Amino acid sequence: MNQIRLLxxxxxxxxxxxxxIERPASALKELVENALDAGATQVIITLTxxxxxxxxxxxxGCGMNADELGLAVKRHATSKLSDADLFQINSFGFRGEAxxxxxxVSDLEISSCNETMEHGWKIRIAHGDIYPPEPxxxxxxxxxSVNHLFDKIPARRKFLKTQRTEAGxxxxxxxxxxxxxxxxxxxxxxxxxxxxxxxxxxxxxxxIRDRLSDVMGxxxxxEAILLDAQKxxxxxTGLIGLPTMNRxxxxxxxxxxxxxxxxxxxxxxxxxxxxxxxLPRGRYPIVVLFISVPLESVDVNVHPAKNEVRFSDSGAxxxxxxxxxxxxxxxxxxxxxxxxxxNALYRLSSNSTHRNLxxxxxxxxxQANVTEQENALQLQSxxxxxxxxxxxFQGSPPLxxxxxxxxxxxxxxxxxxxxxxxxxxxxxxxxxxxETSTGIVIIDQHAAHERLVMxxxxxxxxxxxxxxxxxxxxxxxxxxxxxxxxxxQQFDSLNKLGLIVESFGExxxxxxxxxxxxxxxxxxxxxxxxxxELVNLSGSTSLEDKISHVLxxxxxxxxxxxxxxxxxxxxxxxxxxxxxxxxxxxxxHGRPTYISLSLADIEHLFGRR
Ligand SMILES: Nc1ncnc2c1ncn2[C@@H]1O[C@H](COP(=O)(O)OP(=O)(O)OP(=O)(O)O)[C@@H](O)[C@H]1O
Ligand SMILES: [Mg+2]
Numbered sequence: 001m002n003q004i005r006l007l008x009x010x011x012x013x014x015x016x017x018x019x020x021i022e023r024p025a026s027a028l029k030e031l032v033e034n035a036l037d038a039g040a041t042q043v044i045i046t047l048t049x050x051x052x053x054x055x056x057x058x059x060x061g062c063g064m065n066a067d068e069l070g071l072a073v074k075r076h077a078t079s080k081l082s083d084a085d086l087f088q089i090n091s092f093g094f095r096g097e098a099x100x101x102x103x104x105v106s107d108l109e110i111s112s113c114n115e116t117m118e119h120g121w122k123i124r125i126a127h128g129d130i131y132p133p134e135p136x137x138x139x140x141x142x143x144x145s146v147n148h149l150f151d152k153i154p155a156r157r158k159f160l161k162t163q164r165t166e167a168g169x170x171x172x173x174x175x176x177x178x179x180x181x182x183x184x185x186x187x188x189x190x191x192x193x194x195x196x197x198x199x200x201x202x203x204x205x206x207x208i209r210d211r212l213s214d215v216m217g218x219x220x221x222x223e224a225i226l227l228d229a230q231k232x233x234x235x236x237t238g239l240i241g242l243p244t245m246n247r248x249x250x251x252x253x254x255x256x257x258x259x260x261x262x263x264x265x266x267x268x269x270x271x272x273x274x275x276x277x278x279l280p281r282g283r284y285p286i287v288v289l290f291i292s293v294p295l296e297s298v299d300v301n302v303h304p305a306k307n308e309v310r311f312s313d314s315g316a317x318x319x320x321x322x323x324x325x326x327x328x329x330x331x332x333x334x335x336x337x338x339x340x341x342x343n344a345l346y347r348l349s350s351n352s353t354h355r356n357l358x359x360x361x362x363x364x365x366x367q368a369n370v371t372e373q374e375n376a377l378q379l380q381s382x383x384x385x386x387x388x389x390x391x392x393f394q395g396s397p398p399l400x401x402x403x404x405x406x407x408x409x410x411x412x413x414x415x416x417x418x419x420x421x422x423x424x425x426x427x428x429x430x431x432x433x434x435e436t437s438t439g440i441v442i443i444d445q446h447a448a449h450e451r452l453v454m455x456x457x458x459x460x461x462x463x464x465x466x467x468x469x470x471x472x473x474x475x476x477x478x479x480x481x482x483x484x485x486x487x488x489q490q491f492d493s494l495n496k497l498g499l500i501v502e503s504f505g506e507x508x509x510x511x512x513x514x515x516x517x518x519x520x521x522x523x524x525x526x527x528x529x530x531x532x533e534l535v536n537l538s539g540s541t542s543l544e545d546k547i548s549h550v551l552x553x554x555x556x557x558x559x560x561x562x563x564x565x566x567x568x569x570x571x572x573x574x575x576x577x578x579x580x581x582x583x584x585x586x587x588x589h590g591r592p593t594y595i596s597l598s599l600a601d602i603e604h605l606f607g608r609r
């Protein structure tokens with residue numbers, strides 16, 4: 001065996017750097033965190049070539065004197081960990097290894113000055129070699145420049161992605177830190193282009209929303225729901241996006257624990273559970289969550305990159321998140337994102353441009369459109385009698401009588417004041433157009449109704465009051481072995497949902513009763529769809545999750561499928577039901593159930609604005 005010996009310092013630093021400084025974005029994160037720890041109110045970041053050639057961070061924090069500079073670049077030197085207590089950490093840094101690690105894998109220069117000094121000092125550490133401090137002109141604060149990162153470590157450089165990807169990650173890191181520190185102004189430029197210019201937001205009441213609006217865009221900040229919950233010593237604040245504004249990855253789930261950005265599977269799981277059936281499988285919400293917990297009940301020393309934490313009572317955190325988000329979503333139930341309307345507008349306007357440019361027969365097109373519109377208008381009128389309690393869930397509706405549009409009854413004026421307005425017409429047997437006091441709303445009746453059925457089933461289920469209807473002839477459904485097995489395991493749950501099934505022979509089940517809410521239903525298709533769903537869900541998902549997915553599948557079968565003509569009374573009934581039903585802004589697959597267009601939007605479409 002070889003002789004055991006202590007590693008030389010520069011190798012130890014490189015090893016440490018391997019864990020902490022993986023890519024330009026990780027170096028940048030350490031530098032911005034240091035600036036925030038130093039109490040800066042202004043942080044200026046300049047990047048060259050996605051951070052590969054240069055990363056420059058200037059702050060107006062407390063600064064360092066020459067001695068402190070010398071220590072700052074040494075391993076295990078920190079000003080942040082008081083009395084060696086790892087469970088009282090209220091700063092981003094505490095390991096005392098970020099700067100020496102960066103210095104081990106780049107050419108690092110730090111210039112700094114504090115309030116009491118006449119001039120600043122600068123120190124350089126290039127690929128592990130420390131040079132003595134030199135005087136320099138610098139305002140109070142610190143500038144750190146990281147040049148030629150990984151130039152001498154080709155193995156590391158090989159693992160980096162394209163310059164664009166690395167640049168994108170750098171920007172993401174700064175955005176995240178900026179979200180949690182609204183009072184600090186941030187300026188960020190990359191290869192000469194300013195990409196972020198965030199003013200300091202100091203208005204206590206709106207600082208977070210203002211900052212998030214600056215970082216994430218005003219559509220999100222305006223529509224997102226404000227959270228403010230407290231359970232014992234733990235708090236939860238932030239903004240959560242409406243379910244209809246969902247994304248295919250967890251990238252837009254911004255999670256913070258005591259202001260530290262974290263990536264935490266448990267928190268993501270809790271958020272996902274809170275949104276549960278309002279999102280389709282594989283889609284994630286946009287959220288910004290600030291979790292605050294007593295310092296002693298969280299361990300931040302889990303990973304050198306400091307983006308993971310461990311809670312002493314993770315159950316309490318989960319229940320705080322699930323409870324707060326769930327009830328916030330219910331309260332704002334019927335809202336749907338304006339993103340849908342914006343996309344629609346975009347498509348409409350690009351379509352009309354396309355038409356004008358690409359076809360010469362503009363006038364005949366116009367004519368054709370008019371005829372289409374006239375036909376549509378004739379389909380339904382708003383003045384059919386309002387039937388008092390026309391049940392949308394069942395029965396076949398009468399066709400509305402066609403009447404004159406000019407009559408403006410009192411009842412309609414009242415209806416228009418409702419959030420989803422007064423139903424005016426139905427197009428293509430699925431889209432309801434309603435008029436509101438500020439514009440129009442287009443409703444996808446199938447999607448909306450599906451959601452109403454699901455929410456009704458959920459509330460009935462909670463009260464253990466799902467009514468069933470007996471099938472005159474029980475239905476025998478054969479299933480493939482895998483489906484049969486998955487189905488059998490859920491007999492009890494399915495019974496509770498109003499689907500009374502038993503095994504039948506070797507390879508089939510027999511359906512005796514179905515949920516009454518569904519009305520006439522094709523039991524064959526229903527059972528096959530559920531079986532397929534259960535197979536897809538097998539494995540990790542919880543029973544709760546399975547039930548909600550099965551509920552979604554069941555509801556889909558009971559919905560007013562597109563293609564059913566509704567009377568005006570029925571349409572209005574549907575709108576009123578939507579307004580009072582939680583989560584009705586999106587269908588069970590997370591698509592919006594309606595889109596609203598303001599008059600301003602419409603005028604915009606016609607070039608009036
Ligand atoms: N921008 C800055 N302004 C003032 N002091 C700074 C700045 N950056 C670093 N320092 C000082 O240098 C020390 C070392 O910084 P370094 O980032 O290496 O370690 P740390 O922040 O203490 O811990 P960690 O390794 O977890 O980041 C800090 O404790 C702090 O005292
Ligand atoms: Mg640090």
